[in-house]
Amino acid sequence: MTTEVRVPTLGESVTEATVATWFKKPGDPVAADEMLCELETDKVTVEVPAPAAGTMGDLIAAEGDTVGVNALLATINEGASAAAPAADEPAGATAKPAASGGGSVDVMVPTLGESVTEATVSTWFKKAGDSVTQDEMLCELETDKVSVEVPAPASGTLTEILAGEGDTVQAGGKLAVMSAGEGAPAASAPAADAPAPVSSGGKDTEDAPSAKKAMAEAGISRDAVTGTGRDGRVMKEDVAKAAAAGSAAAPAPAPAAQAPRAPVSADDASREERVKMTRLRQTIARRLKESQNTAAMLTTYNEVDMTEVMALRNEYKTEFEKKHGVKLGFMSFFTKACCHALKEVPEVNAEIDGTDVVYKNFVHMGIAAGTPTGLVVPVIRDADQMSFAAIEKAIAEKGARARDGKLSMAEMQGGTFTISNGGVYGSLMSSPILNPPQSGILGMHKIQQRPMVVNGEIVARPMMYLALSYDHRIVDGKGAVTFLVRVKDALEDPRRLLMDL
Known part of the structure; x- marks a missing residue:
């Protein structure tokens, strides 16, 4: 059976994109939801996941080609070879709830909205060790405009919280780990997470083209940037954060970048309350x-x-x-x-x-x-x-x-x-x-x-x-x-x- 890979919705009033990078070639095994390629529009970078597991077929649109919404990008041949990625990439397998009790289940950042790539963890309603039921609200994320509730993907125990309150998380990132089913051993969670770095290092991981360009323009080396994208890929936002961190560390320019706060007496300071602005504000x-x-x-x-x-x-x-x-x-x-x-x-x-x-x-x-x-x-x-x-x-x-x-x-x-x-x-x-x-x-x-x-x-x-x-x-x-x-x-x-x- 052949599955078509098509250009997703690109955003309001955006009708076309350019194929920036293919991460798979014909004949490569692919897992469902694994990233196949990256498209670039005028404003955002769009990742295209595999709609099904199987073997990569023909690449219809090559790198550099301009494609419209819903245009055919490639094909995937479904079949027996689809099992290969699951065996080779244990980290990806944890993204799905286990079919039987006792499996490890990842709690992922849901889709945040068109052109929204990150959110802030505002509130956790559960703590590590708590029992949860499927669809029970675990935490709340705050984006630029809306709050997003994250439900439990399965019933079980919340074993580990990976992103604490106030942390910034990327769309599709991992928030926490659960052990599915009653009495699931908490020790299974670290074992499931351990292979994740292997999958990142073992793949031919390509940084986002927009990130490469930003690094070149800013004169920042790849080693100075921490990638938050899938498989540790560096995104454009990561480069901006690294550049901001570098400028903040510089002794002279940092104070000049923003007007200093007016002096406040010790008596007044003791009666003030400092609250971080919400992302919405x-x-x-x-x-x-x-x-x-x-x-x-x-x-x-x-x-x-x-x-x-x-x-x-x-x-x-x-x-x-x-x-x-x-x-x-x-x-x-x-x-x-x-x-x-x-x-x-x-x-x-x-x-x-x-x-x-x-x-x-x-x-x-x-x-x-x-x-x-x-x-x-x-x-x-x-x-x-x-x-x-x-x-x-x-x-x-x-x-x-x-x-x-x-x-x-x-x-x-x-x-x-x-x-x-x-x-x-x-x-x-x-x-x-x-x-x-x-x-x-x-x-x-x-x-x-x-x-x-x-x-x-x-x-x-x-x-x-x-x-x-x-x-x-x-x-x-x-x-x-x-x-x-x-x-x-x-x-x-x-x-x-x-x-x-």
Whole structure:
């Protein structure tokens, strides 16, 4: 039987890659999930594992070839020879739960998400020697945006924890070792792990091409870098860490690399608490600063009279909830109004790619949500095609999952425009920061009764300030003001949304 090896999904908007390195040649025995080759895209390196055990067949795409998503890379001939890798590579065999009791089972880092290569071990819920049942949560990992729970792959005893809390682990790396089955001897775990270095040293291990290039550019020798990839391979991230460690050790440049902290008195220092930033908070800080450094960001303001929206909501909210099973909030009105305005001013829904402007003929609306660990932006796809009820259901569902840390990476990617509602926290006015590579973000604020002149008379009206931050490289002032006015018009007279005016 012949199994095809094809190009995996490369990432959002990435359609092709280059074959960087083949680690197997025709006729070589391969084990299931063993790495066959490495592909390089514009931004990331993608490893291609063997979909089945067997013997390597024909290599369809050679090193240096450009291949598209799902293109045929090679073939694997399944058969009796598939048993050879299992006998030669005992370390790989431990990655699977043992069929009978008493076997050693590795607890591995699960798939973390598109383009995410590492995570931090935030919490262990079990300690070495504890009994565990299959699918019981062992630990929690923290990536740049989401928390990932790691369940037990089998029932048994947790014999050894290899990555402690605070340690950084690579995707596919080993977290711990279990002995499967009741009463499994703990001593079996070290015996299973012992052959691992042999498998690393016995293979023709190739470092990642991107890592080789980075080492050459940085002038770092291979011996100075510790590989964290499969079989001890050096990855690009390993080179960056080695370079950072080397610069930190240098006596003069290190202090100049960052501004020193202001002096603190001994009395104040004794009352301070130092807490390491979470990976999520570090990512938020980095992305916001990158946004300021990259985009020519400008903010324009307007205000909207919420009288008509509030009256419409109060009139139909009971009937709406009874029919659709979800409350009618203000976010669906703002989402609809923004989708309406984006059709008229498409550059606010576009992005810059090099010297090109990419216009989106759809609206994937990002709805910023505050969580206990930081701000996340789940994306409602094709919001321009959705009804009020569908939008409210999507916002409620994604908001709840965001607060519980259950959002996947895919649910926070691909947004074309973002709405941020600071009004829920009492903000009267603010300038939201762009969520790159988007070119626009709408800031909502609190509704406050203010005196307004209506038909020559001063009356109290529920008013809200609106702020549109936009990338002036692609959006002109006229377009930004027009967009905000269209949102204002739609909210002050919601019938315009039904009439498409």
